[in-house]
Each structure stands twice: as C-alpha cells, then as structure tokens.
Amino acid sequence: MAITIKDIAKRTGVSHSTVSRALGGNSLISEATSTRIRKVAREMGYQPSAAARSLKTNQTKVIGVIVNSIDDPFFSEILFGIEDAAQQAGYSLFIAASQYDPIREQKIVQTMMEQRTDGVIICSSSFSADKGRQLLANGFPVVVVNYKANENFNYSIYHDDLDGSQQLTRHLLALGHTKIAYLGNSKSGRTSLDRLNGFKKEMRKAGEKINPAYIYEVGGSDPALGKESLHYFMNLSDRPTAIICFNDMLAIGFLHACRQSGIRVPDDLSVTGFDNITFSAYTSPPLTTLDQPKYSIGNESAQLLLELLGKKIENQNNTHKEKVLKGSLLVRNSTSTLTPKE
C-alpha cells in the first residue's frame, strides 16, 4: 500500500490536517514545521492519491481527448499541440480512440463521465453528435475540433477547409487546368463536404463547369483506397487533368497507383493533397498540398478549454466562441502547367 499523509503525520508527530496544509502550501502552518514535513514526505516517497484528491476537490486535472484513430498522423500532430498546452497548465490527458465504431464511442463517453474528466476535446470529425451532446448535458465543458457539423457545440475551433480548398483550386486553375476532379472521403462528413464546396465555389467563380463524373468518394482515408480509386478516373471517357484529394493519405495512395500505371505526375496529371503530414514531403513526386496548422489547432483548442475551465461558474451555454484557422498552400512537385498530350 502506498503511504498517505497519515503516515507522514505519525512520523512527524502532527495531525494529518497539518500535513495536508503543509504540503498544500497553506501559509497557516509555520515555516519550520512546514519544511520539516516536506522533507519527511520526500524521504518517504509520498505520492498524493489523485483519486482521493479528486473526490474532495471535485476536479481531476485531467482532460479527455476523443480521436478517430491514433494511427492517423494528422491527429497525432494535433494531439501534440494539445499535450503541450495541457502539460503546461498541469493537466494530464486521457486519450481514447473511437475507431469509427459507435459502440466504442458510447463506451468512451461513459468512461469520460465516470472518470469525471474536467473537460473534453472532441477531435473526431465523425463522432456522433448525440454522444457529444450527452457530455454537454452532463455538464462537461466540451470543445470540438474540426467539427462544424452541428452548431449546438458552443466552443469550437476548426480549420477553414472551404478556404483551403479554394486555394488549391485557384492554384490549379492558374496552372491552366479546367478539368479538375475531386476525390472525397464519405466518412469524414462535413470536412469532406467543405473541401468539395470550396472546390465548386472557386470553379464557379472562374466560370468553369464541373463534370459530375469528376466527383468521387471513397469510404475512408487509407492510402489503399486512394490507390484503388485511380481505376475509376481512368475509365472515364473524358479524363480529368488534375485531381484534388481529400487528404494526403489518399493522395499518397493515388500517386502510387499513378506510378504503377505509368501515368506521369505532374505531366499527365496534377495531384494535390490536404493536411501536409510528414510523409507528403517524401512522395514521388513530392506532394503539393495545403499546410494545415495542426499543432496550432491542437494547442489553441486546449487553451480554449482551459480558459473555459477557469470561468466554469458562469453558464457556458450562453456563450459562444469559435475560432477559425487558415492553412496555406504548399506547392511542391505534383502539380504543373497543363502540357498538351501527344
């Protein structure tokens, strides 16, 4: 059994209350006994029980993070930003991955509630809204990241996907492309839709028509799915000259399929990604993509939550706060001017 403040009390000949106060830095206790107690505590290797403390103070100093999958390098970098902010404020992270599984989602929400997490950050774009509201209803401060799907969440931070997609589209248009396709991920909900809409909006602005056959969706963002989708576009009688992929993972698979099929990128086909994950710099050719400020997104979402925890007393239902971060176009070598074929 771990040692408690009572053990320290016995050892120093004072009451456990005095020990509690001394270690808590309460100025009521004389400096002399205070330092003596602290010394003994250190010698005995005392570690306070988070459970007991939480029970009494009604706060855990833990914030929960719900994420789609830890495998996804995109989320990893967001997590990194969250952890930095949390750690600095003395908070620990309780991370759970939903794996797109509703049953798992429910279990996660339940666990968060049982653990009495001080707040929750939802980074999963596909996380079901009712489960999120379940947290809100139980009084948990919630910050949603890249989850514009529902306006019921009062605190959110997200990347401007519409703008990002427009930037990419403008880039391709400027290179002379008009036959531009979009490869989406039906599982990522609003995020994919926003990117599609940004593309459409910019095309309309430029007075270009969009071929409905150029819009294709797959059920996830595994590179393998990107790879498989090349078939679809190649079977079109009128092929696109450029393709905007929902994210880097799909683009990486897509590029690979191009190489295998002898389609030269960017000469035959320009390809863009989205997110700028580490590996997008190492593809062949290096991927033109939209650099999303992943670390900042994570960091600021954590800061927003922390701020929320500070003024917990006020009614958070009446306040709204929404922060939008913009990414920037990162031109590498997977896009080029349109070269006439044959």
Next chain:
Amino acid sequence: MAITIKDIAKRTGVSHSTVSRALGGNSLISEATSTRIRKVAREMGYQPSAAARSLKTNQTKVIGVIVNSIDDPFFSEILFGIEDAAQQAGYSLFIAASQYDPIREQKIVQTMMEQRTDGVIICSSSFSADKGRQLLANGFPVVVVNYKANENFNYSIYHDDLDGSQQLTRHLLALGHTKIAYLGNSKSGRTSLDRLNGFKKEMRKAGEKINPAYIYEVGGSDPALGKESLHYFMNLSDRPTAIICFNDMLAIGFLHACRQSGIRVPDDLSVTGFDNITFSAYTSPPLTTLDQPKYSIGNESAQLLLELLGKKIENQNNTHKEKVLKGSLLVRNSTSTLTPKE
C-alpha cells in the same frame, strides 16, 4: 454536481448500501428491488465515480502507457494492439509521451503514480532505466516493450531485432551484395545496436568483411535525417551497393534523397527499412523491409500485464517472463541483384 447512489437511494426509499449492492450485482438483494433500482439509476443517468470507487477498492481499472512520441506511426500501431486488449478486459488507457525529454519523463512517472495506475507498459526504448525502476520500487507492475537494455525488468516483450536484421542481411547477401552499409539511430539505444549486431553477425557468418566506414549513425529517426545521411555515403571513395536503414522512417528519407540525387534504387543501390509502417508500401520504389508484428507486440504486452494484475498477490519480483516475437522479411522493390555499373 453529478448524481450519486445516495440520490438513487432517496428516490427509491432504500439505503445507499442497497443501491450499491444492487448496481454491483450482489445476489443478496432481491431481484425485485434490484431491477427497480437499476431502472431508476438508468432514468436518472447515474454514472459511478471512478475516483470514489478507486479509493475504496484500491484499483483504478486504468493502465498507463509510456511512449516516446505519439507521432511515430510505429508506436501508433503498437498502441492499437494494447488498446484492443485493454478495452476487452474493461481497462482504459492513460497515455503519455516522453518526447525524449528527461524532465517530461519524470513528470510522467509521477503522474502515473499519483493516478494509481494499476500497471504500466513502457514502450519507449529510450526511457531511462532508473525511472522505470522507480515505478517498480513503488509496487507498480511493469511490462517493458522492446526494451532489452536492462534485465532488471522481470516482464518484457520484444521483437527479435537481431534475427530481423539477419534476415535482411541474408536477403542482400543472396542478391550478391557484399559492400553493405548500416544507417543507425544512436538515440534508440539497444534496439539500434541489436540491428547492427545482427548485420555484423550474418556478415561474419558469410565470411564477408565489414568496412567500418559503412557504419553511420544519426540522432533520431526523422525522415529528414535519413535524407541528409546520403551525403555521407556518397562521399566515400568506395561506395556501398546496399544499405540497411535502422527503420522505415529513415529509409523513406533516404530513398527521397536518392531520387533527388539521381541514384537509381535498386539498380545503383539497394535499400532496406525496418518495421513495415503503412507508408513503406507507398514509397518509390516500394520499400523492402522487415515486417514487425506491431499489433501483436502491443496486444501481447497488454495481455501479459493483465495476467500480471490477476495474480498480483504473489511476489512478482521472483518471477520472470519474457516473450520474443519474430518478424518476417517483406521483399518489395527497393532491393535487387547487383548489376555491374557502366
């Protein structure tokens, strides 16, 4: 404030002990009241307090996981295996990333102890041994993963890096290579050393000499470091014809540098990786690597820990258990027979 069993007791007109027993499935309580209580509990949206329960039962149903960095896709897949096993047994994960920072490591250990984690899995090959022992000394069951550095940890599970490296070396030798180099990661300690030794051992077995200049180490496993290291090998008067990289990340960067420098892989130079992370299948050319059973490593380490928690009473210091998993050679297109130059 969240509702408690006392609230349920008041509502149903019984004592809080009866509620506790009813929800705990104690057969002492009559079936009638039991179901009635359960129904009310559900209606009121009761969520037990993990803190209070832990305090009383002295177990948290949480296992701590210490990892180098969440960014690393290699660790991500191990985490996946751990989570599956843990979830199935009703345990949650408390994940912390050390980021190779000693101060952070100390904080993590302290947090784990304060949280009274039921057990700890250390997945960080570079995690300092004394901090691990600190956990052991405080009675925490510990399982180390890929951490052969010190035999003081009684429960460990690791991949046979020596064997894996030998498999790769044999593969290259069979292709006719004799001028083989090794690109290591000085930060990963024993792991890198084992892979180096596997390489040396197999070379010796084949009667081949190793050029000391062919062994080069960098301080990490970021692809950028792999990319930079090409310079070194190209400046050698007698260049190697094949190179074994410590892991896929380095190999991916290395391949990229080759492409930029006009070095044809595998015609001019054969390159191998290690781990088989997702992206190694999408490089150009696809990477020959050693497929490490990452999921299994994670899963079995969690199972080992769970087993350990079951027979907690016995003195774990007297028992040893070590499990070794072997990976398998995965030949793709970054290696080929030696073709005479010019």
Next chain:
DNA sequence: AAACCTTCTGCACACGTGTGCATTAACTAT
C-alpha cells in the same frame, strides 16, 4: 495580573463507494 490578539495546530466532518455485521421480516420445523 487580567484581557486581548496573533500564530499555530488538532478535531471532526465531508466527498462517493463498498462491505462486515447486526437487524428485521418472513418462513419452516418441531
């Protein structure tokens, strides 16, 4: 010397759960 203030410490209770023991009610056996 009595009355007061200041400084420090201990007592006792609370947080939400779980559990040994006593208690009550209901039923069976003589």
Next chain:
DNA sequence: ATAGTTAATGCACACGTGTGCAGAAGGTTT
C-alpha cells in the same frame, strides 16, 4: 406457539484528502 433458519436490508465505518471551526500556546496591551 416457539425456536430456528433463511432472505433481505440498514447501520456504521473505511478508503485518502481538504477545510471550517475551535482551541492552545505565546506574546502584547491595559
């Protein structure tokens, strides 16, 4: 009808920590 057995529930305490309040010790003011 009484004693004995079984089934169901409540009482009271414990886990480790924090905190309002009372109280003790020592010093200062009248």
